Amino acid sequence: MSAETVNKDILRGGQFLVKETKCEDVFTPEDFSEEQRMMRDSAKEFVDRELWAHWERFESKDYAYTEACMKKAGELGLLGVAVPEAYDGLGMGFVSTMLVCDYISGATGSFSTAFGAHTGIGTMPISLYGNEEQKKKYVSKLATGEWMGAYCLTEPGAGSDANSGKTKAVLSDDGKHYLISGQKMWISNAGFCNVMIVFARIEDDKNITGFIVENDPSNGISMADEEKKLGIHSSSTRQVFFSNTKVPVENMLSERGNGFKIAMNALNVGRIKLAAACLDAQRRVIGEATKYANERIQFKTPIMNFGAIKSKIAEMATNTYADESASYRAAKNIEDRIAIRQAEGNSHQEAELKGVEEYAIECSILKVAVSEDVQSCTDEGVQIFGGMGFSADTPMESAWRDARISRIYEGTNEINRMLAVGMLVKKAxxxxxxxxxxxxxxxxxxxxxxxxxxxxxxxxxxxxxxxxxxxxxxxxxxxxxxxxxxxxxxxxxxxxxxxxxxxxxxxxxxxxxxxxxxxxxxxxxxxxxxxxxxxxxxxxxxxxxxxxxxxxxxxxxxxxxxxxxxxxxxxxxxxxxxxxxxxxxxxxxxxxxxxxxxxxxxx
Structure with a gap:
């Protein structure tokens, strides 16, 4: 743990409301290290070359291209930023993982969703809850992009109420396997994943249990056609059906009945990462809208000179600035809390879980604020482009559609609003x-x-x-x-x-x-x-x-x-x-x- 971390007055989650924070104690994007700036530039270069230059392919439902880009990201090490080096990751801190998630998500919601589903909820549960054998077997392949991951929690009757799922896991007569049967829906990366985190209920347990399930169609796993969606067109999203799918007992993730806890902690990380994933999308929309407004001549002057356009651009930029500021402030708080817990003797897994859990209030705040700002930003981007903004021939239209899902992901904004206050009261x-x-x-x-x-x-x-x-x-x-x-x-x-x-x-x-x-x-x-x-x-x-x-x-x-x-x-x-x-x-x-x-x- 660095001297800087020891000397800082690190507030606990939610304490920002009742304690004054010194400006010297917050982390800002201007504090990125040289290594972090290099990571940022590497991610931006990848996005410009592989994603932004081919945004039309993502709009034409080119799932194969999404998968190919994910593989390339894996080769560059971008899928394993948060994974410990022992499992072929880069083992970088929480701020660096946020940074990569931020800058790699700017061009298209389709890739951003695939990236988030793989690195977050597809890999993280095994990395943080798996035993040593499970991590050696699966995490390395996920970190390098050799395998793709997915996360099967949501069911037709269990959305926000995640613990009410009906998928069953029955122990086989010989005690060597669990037989999983049930239906999961809205599964990102389903069309090309190799391994899934699947949640099911054993007998009449109060809480669900997590399992690591390899995607083998011959093992009772089938999928519906790709969902027809408003946005994120090249994000593979399917229903997944399990019919007596045999899963070795050693593939139970953590302990029996611990699945709900795994799911909730995954959501905490997912919420702040989703905020990060909405940042560069705003920067790029502002960039495109500004270029258009500077070049578009009406009444013999660029429309950027009109007060109505200036008002929109200013509000878009202001929200983005606040979103960046809050996201990296919270990310560094989490990173520091993880370091403190490790110094106190916690394992990497326990320190990271508790570090993120400490700032669950801030994670919910960020999820709501930034997801609504990116929707507003893209909406104003369409408006600045006028008729051209409504055309699918410009990226504004797809950016607006892709942004809409962010208010639903990782718990709806309504759920997160109530959670933020509810968690604060419980902390009190x-x-x-x-x-x-x-x-x-x-x-x-x-x-x-x-x-x-x-x-x-x-x-x-x-x-x-x-x-x-x-x-x-x-x-x-x-x-x-x-x-x-x-x-x-x-x-x-x-x-x-x-x-x-x-x-x-x-x-x-x-x-x-x-x-x-x-x-x-x-x-x-x-x-x-x-x-x-x-x-x-x-x-x-x-x-x-x-x-x-x-x-x-x-x-x-x-x-x-x-x-x-x-x-x-x-x-x-x-x-x-x-x-x-x-x-x-x-x-x-x-x-x-x-x-x-x-x-x-x-x-």
Whole structure:
């Protein structure tokens, strides 16, 4: 463990809400090491050469080309970044695995899905839960791309409720095999996978069990035709049927009944990796939209000169900047937590599992925020292209369709919104995050006399940080009152949870952008960060608007009379700027920089 990790004040998952984070303690994309920058450039080169240059092939359902590109990625070592060197991987840290997932996913959702399904849920469960014999037998082949992996969890009647699957595993009379029978659906990479992680129930066990199953059609495995999908056209997606498929008992993954735990932990990693997979897609869409807007002449001027276009470009870039900032902040927190656990004597497997689990709240936040931003970005990309954006002859149309699945993958955004708040409350109950103390202070503040002192806002982000602190009070006010009122029944109030979650999400994303910019302004100078400062201020302005809307929605849903009036007054007080930013000027500054660079200029 490095001295840097020891000296940093590493917050536990969810503590960002109640503890101040110093800008020096966050990791930013500007902190990439030389090795990481080389990895990034290698991934970008592969994408430009093999994927972006042939995006039409992915739209024509060329599954064979997707498989061929996956094999090439394996030869370059891109499939084994997270796999320990003992199993023919590169054994790199969590930030590096995020980085590769980010930059290799920019060109097409079809390849991004194949890559994520293989490296994440196809390989990771064996790498983290498999015994030594299983890892030696399977992980090396998956890391090098010799074999392709898939993950069979979802069933027709078991989607979000993953533990309700009906697929059965029956022990054979001689005790040497399990016979698996059942149906799985929406299985990515099904058409060309060699091995699958399959979840089934043994007898009447409460929880499902995981199995490693080799794809052998002669062993009772059959598949439906390729699914007809809105997007990700060249991602092989099929239903898989098992009929008394014989699986050696030694291919049980982990312990009997541990499948649900495996599935949930795989989702935690999958959520933050999905956020990473949506980043370069946004950068590339911004790049294409900017080039088009700079070249498209209407009324004798490039449309990039129009304020309406500048507004779109600025918002697209601002969201991307915040998404990058939050994704790499969380990734480094996870990497540091893994290092700390390993230093304490945990195995690689246990350290990684617990390290990611610690930041499950942040993983859900990122999954929701970035997947919705990439959808918005591609939608605006289509709009900037106008009629051409609606044409399948330009990549905007396919980018928009491919982005849509990201709000469904890895648990729907609705599920993740409720999970984020639910997990935070559970952490508070366990004493891992002190929500009660800060929430009580906010309640006392509501009945107190507000300060009329004039603060000094001469230091960069001094007012923005004060507003962030007040947004945290909004969440604590709403969530604290809701927990007090509903207790264990809070999870039944889904619309309230989702409103509170939107406030929580915006706090984390806005804070991440501000801390990144503050850190870089201190080392590179404020002038060098002029556009980033504008993006941070614009993102916070939008976050405040969301907090006002969602805070009001939440408060009136459960508070009445004097309590409601007091909370609404508190909401107004906690979302008030002393110096209202000129958002039109901010957007113009951001868009002009993007136009000058002819695309997103970071990363």
């Amino acid at each position: 109950m366990k004493g891992h995050v002190d929500l009660l103390g800060p929430a009580m202070k906010v309640a006392d503040e509501l009945t107190g006399i507000p300060s009329f002192d004039t603060p000094d806002y001469s230091v960069l982000f001094s007012e923005e940080k004060e507003i962030l602190a007040k947004l945290k009070k909004v969440f604590l006010m709403v969530a604290g009152s809701a927990v007090q009122k509903f207790g264990p029944q809070l999870e039944e109030h889904q619309q309230l949870l989702m409103a509170a979650s939107d406030i929580l999400i915006e706090i984390y994303m806005a804070e991440s952008a501000i801390l990144r910019t503050e850190k870089n302004a201190k080392r590179f100078g404020e002038e060098a960060q002029e556009t980033q400062i504008a993006m941070s201020q614009l993102y916070l302005y939008n976050a405040v608007d969301i907090a006002i809307k969602k805070g009001k929605e939440a408060i009136v849903s459960f508070a009445e009379g004097d309590e409601q009036r007091m909370m609404l007054m508190g909401l107004k007080r906690f979302t008030k700027y002393a110096n209202q930013p000129n958002v039109v000027a901010l957007r113009t500054k951001i868009a002009d920089k993007i136009a000058q660079e002819n695309g997103y200029f970071l990363g």
